[in-house]
Amino acid sequence: MVQLTPIRSNDVERPVLDLSADNLRIALQQMIAGREEHGGVERYIDAVKLKSDMFRQALERIEDGELDVEIFKGLCTFMATVRRRSGPWLAEDKFAQVREALVELFDDVESVDVRIDRFCERFPQDQAHRWVRDLATEMLHNRDPERFPLMNRWVWDARANTGVLREIWHADDIDHITIPVTDGYGTFLMLREELSQFLTDNGFFRDILYYADVLCAQVYANYICEQGGSYLRADFSAPEDPMQHTRRLLGLDGVQAGNGKTKLKSIDGEAFVLDEGHLLNKAD
Numbered sequence: 001m002v003q004l005t006p007i008r009s010n011d012v013e014r015p016v017l018d019l020s021a022d023n024l025r026i027a028l029q030q031m032i033a034g035r036e037e038h039g040g041v042e043r044y045i046d047a048v049k050l051k052s053d054m055f056r057q058a059l060e061r062i063e064d065g066e067l068d069v070e071i072f073k074g075l076c077t078f079m080a081t082v083r084r085r086s087g088p089w090l091a092e093d094k095f096a097q098v099r100e101a102l103v104e105l106f107d108d109v110e111s112v113d114v115r116i117d118r119f120c121e122r123f124p125q126d127q128a129h130r131w132v133r134d135l136a137t138e139m140l141h142n143r144d145p146e147r148f149p150l151m152n153r154w155v156w157d158a159r160a161n162t163g164v165l166r167e168i169w170h171a172d173d174i175d176h177i178t179i180p181v182t183d184g185y186g187t188f189l190m191l192r193e194e195l196s197q198f199l200t201d202n203g204f205f206r207d208i209l210y211y212a213d214v215l216c217a218q219v220y221a222n223y224i225c226e227q228g229g230s231y232l233r234a235d236f237s238a239p240e241d242p243m244q245h246t247r248r249l250l251g252l253d254g255v256q257a258g259n260g261k262t263k264l265k266s267i268d269g270e271a272f273v274l275d276e277g278h279l280l281n282k283a284d
Contacts, residue, residue, distance in 0.1 A: 012185060012186045012189055013186050014186040014187070014189055014190035014193075015181050015182070015186065015187055015190060016190075017165070017181065017187075017190055017191060017194055018169060018170045018171070019168050019169065019170055019194055019198075020168050020169065020170040021198070023167065023168045023170075023219075024168055024195075024198050024215075024219075025202075027168070027215060027218050027219045027222060028198075028199075028202060028215060028218075030218055030222065031214060031215055031218040041211075041214065044214050044246075044247075044250070044252070045207050045210045045211060045214065047250075047252050048210045048213055048214065048250060048252070049207070049210055051078055051142060051250075051251065051252070052142050052143075052145050052210075054075075054078075054142075055075060055078075055139070055142035055143045056142075056143050056144070058071050058074070058075055059102075059106075059139065059143045062102055062103060062106050062143075063103065063106055063107070065099060065100075065103050067099050067102065069090065069092060069095045072090070072095065072098070072099075073090055075139075075142075076090075077251075078142075078251035078252070079134065079135065079138045079251050080248045080249060080250075080251050080253075081131050081134045081152065081153070081154070082131050082134055082135045082138065085128070085129075085131045086131070086135070097122065100122075101119050101122040101123075102119075102139060104118060104119065105118075105119045105136055105139065105140065106139075106140075106143075111185070112140070112148070112185040113184045113185050115136075116133065116136045116137065116140075116151075116185075119132070119133075119135075119136040120132050120133050120136065130153070133153060134152050134153055137150075137151035137152055138152065138251075145209050145210070145213075146209060148185075149188040149189055149191065149192035149209075149212075150188065150192070150212070150213050150216055151183075151185070151188040153183075154220050154249060155188065155191070155216055155220075156181070156183045156187060156188070156191070157183060158179075158181065158182050158183040159183075161178050161179060163220070164191075164216045164219045164220050165179065165181065165187075165191060166179060167219050167220065167222070167223050168219055192209070192212050195212040195215055195216070196208045196209070196212055199211050199212065199215070213250065214246070214250065216249075217245075217246045217249040217250050218246055220245075220249055221243075221245035221246040221249060224245045225245060
C-alpha cells in the first residue's frame with residue numbers, strides 16, 4: 001500500500017472564519033432530532049465511514065494508474081453532484097483521460113490547490129463541467145478524510161458566494177454581502193477545525209471528522225429546504241422526507257436497496273446497475 005506524505009497544517013495558510021454559534025446549534029439539534037426515526041445519527045456516521053472505506057480500497061493503487069472503469073462507475077454513484085453528469089466520460093476512451101487526471105491528482109509533489117486546479121484543467125472549462133471540481137475533492141476526501149476535509153462546492157463556492165460557510169456565517173446582512181474568503185484548501189481545513197471544536201464543546205468526542213461532514217450536510221440541506229427545492233433541482237429534487245437532502249449531499253442514496261439500480265446515468269440516460277459488494281470485491 002502506498003504511504004502517503006502527511007500534510008502539515010502549519011504549512012497551510014488558513015483564514016479567520018467568523019461563524020455563528022447560534023446557527024450551528026440549530027443545525028446540530030436538527031441533525032440529532034431528524035435522524036431519530038432513521039436509527040439515530042450514529043447510523044449516518046457508520047454509513048459515511050463505510051463509504052470512505054470503500055473509496056480507500058477502490059483507490060488503493062491509483063498512484064500506479066490502476067483503476068477499473070467499472071469500479072469508477074460504482075464510486076460515482078456515491079457522489080451526488082458527479083453521477084448525473086459524468087456519463088460521457090465513462091466510455092473506455094474517455095475514462096483513460098479521467099484515470100490519468102486522477103493519477104496526477106494523488107501525486108503529492110504539488111500543493112492540494114494546485115493539484116485540484118490541474119485536475120480541472122484537463123476537462124472543458126465550461127458551466128457543464130463544474131462538477132469536475134467536486135469529483136476531485138470527493139476522491140481526495142473519501143480516500144483520506146483525515147488529510148483532506150470535505151471541499152465540495154456546496155460546502156463553499158467563493159465565486160457563487162454560496163455554500164455551508166455562508167449559512168453559518170455571523171452577519172446580520174448575510175444576504176447582501178460577499179464573504180471575503182477563498183475556497184482553497186486552507187479555508188476548508190479551517191472550517192473543519194472550527195466545526196470539530198464546536199462538536200467537542202457540545203459533547204462529541206469520537207468520529208469527529210465524520211460528524212463534521214454530517215453537520216455540513218445538515219446545514220446545507222436546511223438551505224435547500226428553505227429554497228423550496230428550487231436550488232440544484234437537477235441534483236436534489238424534492239424529497240419524500242426531510243432527511244433525503246442530507247443523504248443525497250453525502251452520497252448515501254446512490255443505490256436502491258434490493259435491485260442494485262443506481263442514480264448514475266450513462267450517456268444515453270440509462271441507469272447503471274451495481275452488483276452488491278461489487279466495489280469491495282473488485283478492489284481486493
